[in-house]
Amino acid sequence: MSQSAEVLNPVHRVQEKTTYKILLIIGLTHxxxxxxQAVVPAMFPIxxxxxxxxxxQLxxxxFALNIVSSIMQPIVGVITDKHPMPFALPIGLTSTLFGVLGLAFAPNFTLIIVSVLFIGLGSAIFHPEGSRVAYMAAGTRRGLAQSIYQVGGNSGQALAPLITALILVPLGQRGAAWFSIVAAIAVGLLVYIxxxxxxxxxxxNAVQKKQIERNGERKISKHIWVTLFLILLLIFARSWYISGMGNFYAFYIIQEYSFTIKQAQLFLFAFLxxxxxxxFFGGPLADxxxxxxxxxxxxxxxxxxxxxxxFVTPAVAFIILIATGFILMSSFSVTVVYAQELVPGxxxxxxxxxxGLAFGMGALGSVVLGYLSDLIGLSQTIFLMSxxxxxxxxxxxxxxxxxxSKMNSL
Structure with a gap:
């Protein structure tokens, strides 16, 4: 065994180990x-x-919430790939804390926009670094690791209808202030992370240095760029649909089925x-x-x-929402892992x-779908979105x- 192998083997053994404690904590903070973040669309009916x-306007x-993440997440990712910043995680959540307090007490549309920009900035910092933590803790189970991490986020988003029904409907806009406590807990956990x-x-860093010494810097081929473009188009389609459902489907079933806000939010909760x-299940299935x-x-x-x-009745719609949510979102963590393995390092x-693109496309979709809903009606917009x-x-x-795998070995 060579001297370099002797140095790398213990490192590889550490790298291959799946650190479930860290995965669970980063999933919880997600x-x-x-x-x-779910408080923002949850407040739309209010x-x-x-x-x-x-x-x-909604x-x-x-758009304001999500476009900051769309623009900033790749930038944060590029910077931290070169200069990792572990304590960016709790700093990002502190920005979110200030944003949610501003949202609770904003007296007008302009200050609501400013507040959600702070929340968006915190998200932009958290997501790429949180995904890196999941990757570092994954060992050989990258699909499972990303699923644990991403299911935390999607579970948080799924809470939006319950937040509306249980907190925002009885307490109104000021009820958002309670989530400053949630943000403070997340900051504490992220300090540990x-x-x-x-x-x-x-x-x-020891592993990467040895790999670069042996193989040199990896170049991105034209084929990889084309593949990455296709992945982004798929994310585009999924994100527009999910965003449209999250922001406007509650209004649709209130209009079409004569539901109350609470009833509509329960349907949306089932979907999310x-x-x-x-x-969660998509990652292990991909593995x-x-x-x-x-x-x-x-x-x-x-x-x-x-x-x-x-075109279906409310009862059938409820069942379809559950099936659609499960099937469509099973690829969420998988597309992340696919892209990470497409461009290692x-x-x-x-x-x-x-x-970040998922947020960004959701942001653009929110504006377009909101405009279409005002222009041609909600029913026609939901149909086009489908x-x-x-x-x-x-x-x-x-x-x-x-x-x-062969592309990575070239």
Whole structure:
């Protein structure tokens, strides 16, 4: 055995070990972070009534929240790939804490926008670094690790309807202030994560240095760029649909089924909770059956369900919402891992690009769908939105998992 192998073997053994404690903590903080973000769309029915906001204005609030993450997440990822900053995690959540306090007491539309920008900035810092922590703690189970991390976020988002029904409806806008406590808890947990992250960096840097000495810097080929573009298009379709459901479907079923706000939020909760379960199971399924296969089934499997959803009774809609949420979101963590393995060594950049793009496309979708709802009506907009998962046919053009491994070995 060579001297370099003797040095690297203990390091590899540490790298291969899955650190479940860290995965559970980062998943929990992701839940807390995204439950705070969920307060924003959860407040839409409240703000529409109390401030008389239009669907377009509500779309711009969602845009302000998400576009900061879209722009900043890849930037944060690029910077931290070169200069990792473990304590950026608690600093980001502190920004979120200030944002949620501002949201609770904002007297007008302008200050609401400013407040959600602070929340968006905190999210932009948290997500790529949180994904890096999950990758570092994954060992050989990268799909499972990303699922644990991402299911925390999706579970937090799924809490939005319950937040509306149990907190915001009785307490109004000021009820958002309670989530400053949630943010403070998340900051404390992330301080612990930051210390673990700092220690792990020493080991990770040793491995990367040896790999670069042996293989040199990796260049990104044209084929990889094309594949990455296809992944981003798939995220585009999924994000527009999820964003549209989260921001406007409650209004649709209130209008079509004569539901109350609480009843509508329960339907939305079922959709988002099923999505959280789909996110969790998608990673382990990808570890076993392949990432491309899970992405394909996720997108095309959801397409017929989303197409018929606007035409069914409330009882059937409830069942379809659960099935659609589970199937469509099963690819959420998988697309992140696919991109990270497509471009090894750019963990934060790929996480920021894929997850950040998901927020960004959701932001753009919120504005477009809000405008269409004002222009052509909510029913027609929901129907057009239901066709988005058909774009999943592009999955056929992605390299298989085996080919992806060969591309990485070149």
């Amino acid at each position: 839940l807390l972070n995204d439950s705070i 703000l529409e009534k109390s401030m008389g906001l239009t669907f377009t 779309g711009f609030i969602a 930051a210390f673990w992250y700092s220690n792990k960096l020493t080991i990770q 909770l099923a999505g959280a379960f789909g996110t 076993r059956f392949g990432k491309k296969n899970v992405i394909l089934v996720s997108m095309l499997g959801a397409a017929p369900l989303t197409a018929i959803l606007p 750019k963990i934060g950049t790929m996480a920021g690009l894929t997850v 066709l988005l998962p058909i774009i999943g046919i592009l999955t056929f053009f992605l390299p298989s998992d085996q080919k992806l």
